[in-house]
Each structure stands twice: as structure tokens, then as C-alpha cells.
Amino acid sequence: SPTPRDVEYDYVIVGSGAGGGPLACRLAREGYKTLLIEAGGDHNGNVNVSVPGYQGVVTQDPTLRWDIFVNHYKDINRQKRDPKFTYELGPYQYHVGPNPPSNAEEKGILYPRAQGLGGCVSHNALIWILPHARDWNFIKDLTGDDTWDAIKMNKYLDRVYQWQTAMPTDPTILLRDLPLAQHLIGGASALGLSIPLLTPLVNLGNALLNSPNNRLNPARDVTPGFFQIPLIMKGGVRTSVREYIQETVAKGYPLTVKLNTYVTKINFDESGDKPKASGVEYREGEYLYRASPLNRRERGTPGSVSAKREVIISAGTFNTPQLLKLSGIGPQDELRRHDIEVVKDLPGVGTNMMDRYEIPVNVKHPEDFPILDGCTFDLKPQDKCLKQWQTKPYILGAKGAYATNGLAATMVFTTKTSKTPASDMFVFGGPINFKGYFPQWADFAVRDHKHFSWYSLKAHSRNRAGTVELRSNDPFDQPLINFNYFDEGTTEGGADNLDLQSLIQAIRQSREALAHYYKYPILNGTKFVEESPGADVQSDAAIGQYIKDNAWGHHAACSCPIGPDDDPMAVLDSKFRVRGVENLRVVDASVFPDIPGVFIQSAIFMASEKAAEEIIQAAKEADKAAAEAPAS
Ligand SMILES: Cc1cc2nc3c(=O)[nH]c(=O)nc-3n(C[C@H](O)[C@H](O)[C@H](O)COP(=O)(O)OP(=O)(O)OC[C@H]3O[C@@H](n4cnc5c(N)ncnc54)[C@H](O)[C@@H]3O)c2cc1C
Incomplete structure (x- = not known):
């Protein structure tokens, strides 16, 4: 008004x-x-x-989105090692990754923001x-x-x-997809939760009833576990x-x-x-x-x-x-x-x-995850999952996949090199090919329904070297933003290396969860291939380099x-x-x-x-x- x-x-x-x-x-x-x-x-x-399942799509919506570009490193050539590095070809037309056309302008890494x-x-x-x-x-x-x-x-x-209002994803949605459930059981089991072979679904269901926000638990901040993820929604609506x-x-x-x-x-x-x-x-x-x-x-x-x-x-x-x-x-x-x-x-x-540091392990199966059947994530008439979300009640999984944000559950723990005793690592699992933010990242993430990611988010990071500087005195220009990651940022007391070690531990934990997936063949999940970091990335040095080249943040x-x-x-x-x-x-x-x-x-x-x-x-x-x- x-x-x-x-x-x-x-x-x-x-x-x-x-x-x-x-x-x-x-x-x-x-x-x-x-x-x-x-x-x-x-x-x-x-x-x-309003649709939780569109949480990726909404970041691409031109009526909301601000395409802010940032850098993680001052050295632009180092920054370009990130496959998400983006160039502008014409107004708001982008090229992502190496080998841009000769007239392309260097932009940096997309950092989604909304107006x-x-x-x-x-x-x-x-x-x-x-x-x-x-x-x-x-x-x-x-x-x-x-x-x-x-x-x-x-x-x-x-x-x-x-x-x-904050509520967990209705666990019955997740339990209907056996390969997905098998991954989640792998995660819970890798964290040391005993999931007996004959009743894995019941036990996973119990694990998913745990809240990571339990205010009645005085030790909540330091309690590791496998949790469902509370979302800001009511009846499956943001x-x-x-x-x-x-x-x-x-x-x-x-x-x-x-x-x-x-x-x-x-x-x-x-x-x-x-x-x-x-x-x-x-x-x-x-x-x-x-x-x-x-x-x-x-x-x-x-x-x-x-x-x-x-x-x-x-x-x-x-x-x-x-x-x-x-x-x-x-x-x-x-x-x-x-x-x-x-x-x-x-x-x-x-x-x-x-900011946080975030990094994934992405794997690909030969077959689709059933939970995503009919989901096209494009607001088009053929999007059966949208119809289900629009017409069905939020009870016993009836509303379907779009009543979740696509991330099913999380492993929570304190890494060996954490800054504080509180949990500093959240490793989320879901049927999505999530590798961070770049133009059209959400389309890429659900282009097929065969991928699963364990994606780690490092809390209580030590780096405080980020800067926001004016590009010009024109208020409509976006500022120059540099996070100065790892060794280009806060290094006192080995801060950069300690955070890197936490992330290496998280990648190894993700792989452990993937290994535990195979302990539950009763659920009949297919064999997968690790796409990234990839089977050849095994030593601490190689994993560390993968993290430095690919990590991102969004907080x-x-x-x-x-x-x-x-x-x-x-x-x-x-x-x-x-x-x-x-x-x-x-x-x-x-x-x-x-x-x-x-x-x-x-x-x-x-x-x-x-x-x-x-x-x-x-x-x-x-x-x-x-x-x-x-x-x-
Ligand atoms: C993709 C993505 C996913 C995220 N997911 C989560 C999540 O799941 N959970 C979580 O806890 N956090 C999440 N976050 C982070 C969280 O949403 C933000 O950190 C939080 O919203 C920041 O709040 P804020 O008030 O600082 O800024 P904002 O929420 O960004 O609000 C700033 C507002 O100011 C307006 N504005 C800016 N400049 C001007 C101006 N000059 N004149 C008028 N208006 C102006 C903008 O339009 C905007 O509406 C996510 C962030 C992103 C980008």
C-alpha cells in the first residue's frame, strides 16, 4: 500500500x-x-x-531470485577450479564450468538470495x-x-x-521408498545405531521420530544421533x-x-x-x-x-x-x-x-527412487506430485514427496577437530544430486531420479575472513563479496586445517553410511556408483583438495x-x-x-x-x- x-x-x-x-x-x-x-x-x-518440494525450484524463480555472485578465493584461477564457476554470456544468461565462449564475462559462484x-x-x-x-x-x-x-x-x-510452526517430514512418506529407506538405515547404522536385520523399517521409523531440537534433553547440543529434519511448515505447506x-x-x-x-x-x-x-x-x-x-x-x-x-x-x-x-x-x-x-x-x-562449509558425496543408481515417481518439479500439468500435494491431506504420507524438502534425514555428530563440544557436523541424506549452487542447480539436482547424496554441513566454522565491499556508489550494483576460504582466510592456530579435517571426516562418514547400505540387502536396493568425489579420491590430501575446490555455503x-x-x-x-x-x-x-x-x-x-x-x-x-x- x-x-x-x-x-x-x-x-x-x-x-x-x-x-x-x-x-x-x-x-x-x-x-x-x-x-x-x-x-x-x-x-x-x-x-x-508454498510447496516444500519446490525448495530448489523456488530459488530459480525470476520473480524472487537475486543472482548474487561471490568468490571463495581472491585468486581467480584458483576459484575456477570449482566446476560451479560461472560466466555471463549476455544479461542473466550463464555458462557454468570450464571452457566458456571467448566473450564470456567472469562472474564467480552463485549465491542464491531472495527478494x-x-x-x-x-x-x-x-x-x-x-x-x-x-x-x-x-x-x-x-x-x-x-x-x-x-x-x-x-x-x-x-x-x-x-x-x-515446525514439524518433521511425515516419516511414512520416506518409508514407502525401500531403496531410500535402505540408504537411511545405512546412515543410522554407520552412526552406531543398532538396526536389526529383520526389522529395519520399524527401527528406522523409531529413529525418525527423534528430534534434533529436543529442548527437554539437557545434553541436546552434544548428543550425536540420526534424526528426522524439522521443517517450517504446517500440514505440508511452507x-x-x-x-x-x-x-x-x-x-x-x-x-x-x-x-x-x-x-x-x-x-x-x-x-x-x-x-x-x-x-x-x-x-x-x-x-x-x-x-x-x-x-x-x-x-x-x-x-x-x-x-x-x-x-x-x-x-x-x-x-x-x-x-x-x-x-x-x-x-x-x-x-x-x-x-x-x-x-x-x-x-x-x-x-x-x-559461513558454513558444505560438501557432498553423490552416488548414482541404475534405477529411479520410487518416491519421486511422477515428480517433474516444473509446475506443469504433468507434475503428478504437485497434483497429489494439492489434493491430498497431510496424513500417512498421502501428500507425497512434495510435502518434504527432499532431504530425508540427517546424521549428527561432533567431529574430532570441532571448535566446540557441540555437534558441528550435519550430514543430510536424500534422493537428489546436490552439488551446491550454480544457475539452474535445482533442475540439475533432479534431472533424473537415480541419484542419492549424503551432503555435509559444517557448523561452527572458524573462518571469519569474508568481506563485503562496494563495487561502486550506485545502490543498484551488487557489492564485491569474497569469503576468503581456508588458507586464504583465518589461519591462526591452524584454523583452516582444523575445519578441513572436520570435512574430511564428514566425507569418510558419508562413505561409511554408503557402505552400511549394503548390510541391508533385504530391502532390495540396487548397486550404486560414487560419482563424486569419485573412487579415485581416497587419501586425505585428495579429499582435502576436492573440498577446497568444491565447498560452498548458504548461511x-x-x-x-x-x-x-x-x-x-x-x-x-x-x-x-x-x-x-x-x-x-x-x-x-x-x-x-x-x-x-x-x-x-x-x-x-x-x-x-x-x-x-x-x-x-x-x-x-x-x-x-x-x-x-x-x-x-
Ligand atoms: C537457498 C537457501 C536455502 C536456505 N535454507 C535454509 C534452511 O533450510 N534453514 C535455515 O535456517 N536457513 C536457510 N537459509 C538461510 C536463511 O534463509 C537466511 O540466512 C536468512 O533468511 C537471512 O535472514 P536476513 O534477515 O539476514 O536476510 P533475508 O532473509 O535475505 O532478508 C533480507 C530482505 O531485505 C530485502 N532488502 C535487501 N536490500 C534492500 C533494500 N535496499 N531495500 C529494501 N529491501 C531490501 C531483501 O529483498 C530481503 O527480503 C537458506 C538460504 C538460502 C539462500
Whole structure:
């Protein structure tokens, strides 16, 4: 809905994703006039968003997707060893892998991002794993602010559960596919769970009833096991931030959502001691950011809005530092290089960026996995699985494969070289040929139904050398993003090698699960061939090289970190406030000083609820002080 110029909002929030969406709802529900500005649209009626089985397809949807390209290494020739390295042939036309045509432009590695209501939560893989206690205690110890204590953070999780449903995939869907079940039993058995030969399905069913989020288990963070994967869905339909925002508006709370509007600058009132954020400038129009494949190189209609109390930036790990820098908050040398007037020299903006490392083992069978019969993943009339998902109830597997995200279950354990005692390795299994992200990766992943992948996700990684730098001072250009992986990044105390060793262990664990598959011939699964890393990749050195060349991440975080008062690289204080200016906070994945948990959305939702409480408390204190001040 258009913003009437005469409305004065208490809060203006930029970005409606995991950070900004819940925060906007909570502030509005508390009675504050809140404007939520979002670059993209609402995705109403877009089946790609609501069908869990389309979690890959939705990342290719041109109405949502931003084709952000990143590098893992500074050395471009080293980067090109990754078969996912991508070149642009013409606008949004890509060549992936070696031997590009001579006119192709080097782009880097695709890093999917989404615009629109709910941000990346509307296109993500739906996986819901709670953070570990150490993630919160780390912030408490770093800043001395004990409101971050893990036990105290529980109340924010309770608040998240007021609007977020998480449920496991209906195990009966998985148990109907015997070769798939045989792989999962192999995984459980490789982890040491005894699965008797005569009753493997019953025992797998029991294993799949375990939750990796069991809050009643005090040892949950360090408990290894074989688990089903909880997803953010209700009755087999994705439901999350997007729906929460829409419900908040529908119920009449004072939340205005301004869609298809791209914020280009934060405005400051510089008349006082400290620059004070007073509002934002924006451009109205669809697909204005050039990372959108529907971009028409238009610059939109200009506008601005002011915030009576605060401006909050929740544009995500890449776009929040970009917007801060464009507005004069960042390393002064970089800002001056781009002719940007310095409002506050804050050298940490766009540094400290972290991510997971992820790596698969992919195998191919001679026959299809039955669970995918009739699934074409293309929204076309022949997609029988979509019809089943649309017409059948969510009970006893009736809704079929699309009521899952395609990843059936996970092995969880702490590797020998983990940074913390908490589980640092999740190895997911599913009937998919998943090798990471590149243009049309999802089509590739399900091109045939014969592949199975054990895919490892390394949590609590040590590398914090990622950077987000301005490419230009044009707000519609995407920034320069480099994760500086392994030996190009954090190396103190052998950090790079320790993470690499964890990943080598994960590949060996995946192969162990594949070996245990053959212990259950009763389920009649066919023999498979390992396609990658491949039978010839056996030594630690060879596996390590495969990991360095192929690893990727998709939980980028920590690029505007919270930190202690005496750390010049800290961008935020422990209350999410941008240092050195007033009335400006950041609330999204970029705020963490250390990447939390295993899957990040739950941690962002909790941080967002915490930020809402801090902001509301600050507003109440300010109102009280104003009421008590003597009349002038
Ligand atoms: C393919 C994929 C799968 C994933 N799967 C999972 C998963 O299964 N589980 C999990 O826990 N995590 C998952 N994640 C990660 C998780 O979804 C993100 O980390 C999380 O959504 C980040 O939240 P955020 O608020 O920081 O940013 P986002 O969710 O990206 O939200 C930022 C919002 O800001 C808007 N915006 C940006 N700049 C501007 C501007 N200048 N003006 C106006 N609006 C702007 C964007 O359009 C976007 O809507 C996945 C991520 C990807 C890419």
C-alpha cells in the first residue's frame, strides 16, 4: 500500500526477511506505527513458495531470485577450479564450468538470495534446527551483556513459537521408498545405531521420530544421533515470516508494508553531537536491484520517509553493509574512494563475514527412487506430485514427496577437530544430486531420479575472513563479496586445517553410511556408483583438495558484528545499535560476532525477538524520561 506522505512512523525497517519481518510484527503488535520497506513483492499465489518440494525450484524463480555472485578465493584461477564457476554470456544468461565462449564475462559462484516478503525465508530449504547454548553465551562473554545468556534466550524462542510452526517430514512418506529407506538405515547404522536385520523399517521409523531440537534433553547440543529434519511448515505447506507479516497487517495492527521499494540511503540529522538516523530514501519500482533477472535497468520513482524513533536495517548479510556504506557508515578510505561523504568511520562494516562449509558425496543408481515417481518439479500439468500435494491431506504420507524438502534425514555428530563440544557436523541424506549452487542447480539436482547424496554441513566454522565491499556508489550494483576460504582466510592456530579435517571426516562418514547400505540387502536396493568425489579420491590430501575446490555455503552471516566497546571493528553494541550514531540499529544475519548453530534462521528469529524487546524497552524509557522532564 502506498505510504501517505503525512504519516510519521515510529519505526522504519528495511527488509522483511528473517531479521526484519518478525521485528516489524512485534513492534506493530505493541502499538508502534511501523513501516516495513521491502525490495520485492508479496509472492501471493506463488506455488513455488508454498510447496516444500519446490525448495530448489523456488530459488530459480525470476520473480524472487537475486543472482548474487561471490568468490571463495581472491585468486581467480584458483576459484575456477570449482566446476560451479560461472560466466555471463549476455544479461542473466550463464555458462557454468570450464571452457566458456571467448566473450564470456567472469562472474564467480552463485549465491542464491531472495527478494520479497519474508526475504530468503520464502525460498529457503525450510530446515529448522535450533542454535546451541554456546552461540548465545559467546555473545554474553564477548560483550559482558548477560541478557544474551542461553537460558535467558529461551524466552525468545517461546515467542518465536507463537507464530512459527515446525514439524518433521511425515516419516511414512520416506518409508514407502525401500531403496531410500535402505540408504537411511545405512546412515543410522554407520552412526552406531543398532538396526536389526529383520526389522529395519520399524527401527528406522523409531529413529525418525527423534528430534534434533529436543529442548527437554539437557545434553541436546552434544548428543550425536540420526534424526528426522524439522521443517517450517504446517500440514505440508511452507509457513513462516511472510504469513506472520500478512496476519499482522490483516489483524489491523499499525504495520504498513511497502513492497517493490528499494532503499538507497539512510538519512541523518547531523545537527547534534552525534549523527542521528532520521529516515530513508528509496526508489519505488519492481526489480530495481540489478541482481534480479527481471531488472530493466530502471531507477524507479524517488521518495523518502522519516522515522520518529528509529531506523532499523535488516537487508541481510550482503545488503546491510552495502546500505550502511552507501549512507556514509563504514571504513572511511573505502567510502572516500567511492566519493561517499563519511558520516561515521566504522572500519568493521562488511568484515568478519562467516559461513558454513558444505560438501557432498553423490552416488548414482541404475534405477529411479520410487518416491519421486511422477515428480517433474516444473509446475506443469504433468507434475503428478504437485497434483497429489494439492489434493491430498497431510496424513500417512498421502501428500507425497512434495510435502518434504527432499532431504530425508540427517546424521549428527561432533567431529574430532570441532571448535566446540557441540555437534558441528550435519550430514543430510536424500534422493537428489546436490552439488551446491550454480544457475539452474535445482533442475540439475533432479534431472533424473537415480541419484542419492549424503551432503555435509559444517557448523561452527572458524573462518571469519569474508568481506563485503562496494563495487561502486550506485545502490543498484551488487557489492564485491569474497569469503576468503581456508588458507586464504583465518589461519591462526591452524584454523583452516582444523575445519578441513572436520570435512574430511564428514566425507569418510558419508562413505561409511554408503557402505552400511549394503548390510541391508533385504530391502532390495540396487548397486550404486560414487560419482563424486569419485573412487579415485581416497587419501586425505585428495579429499582435502576436492573440498577446497568444491565447498560452498548458504548461511552467510556476521558482516556487521556485535562486539565489545573496546573493539574498533565492532559495528554494533550488544543492543543492536550502530556504534557512533543514534537511532540506527541492524537486525538480521549480519549482527552475529560468530556464526550461530547449524541452520541459521532460528537464531535470526530469536535475535529479532530479542531486538524487539530491546527497542520497545528503549522506547518506554524514552517516553518516561520525556514525561518526567521539566516543561521548558
Ligand atoms: C537457498 C537457501 C536455502 C536456505 N535454507 C535454509 C534452511 O533450510 N534453514 C535455515 O535456517 N536457513 C536457510 N537459509 C538461510 C536463511 O534463509 C537466511 O540466512 C536468512 O533468511 C537471512 O535472514 P536476513 O534477515 O539476514 O536476510 P533475508 O532473509 O535475505 O532478508 C533480507 C530482505 O531485505 C530485502 N532488502 C535487501 N536490500 C534492500 C533494500 N535496499 N531495500 C529494501 N529491501 C531490501 C531483501 O529483498 C530481503 O527480503 C537458506 C538460504 C538460502 C539462500
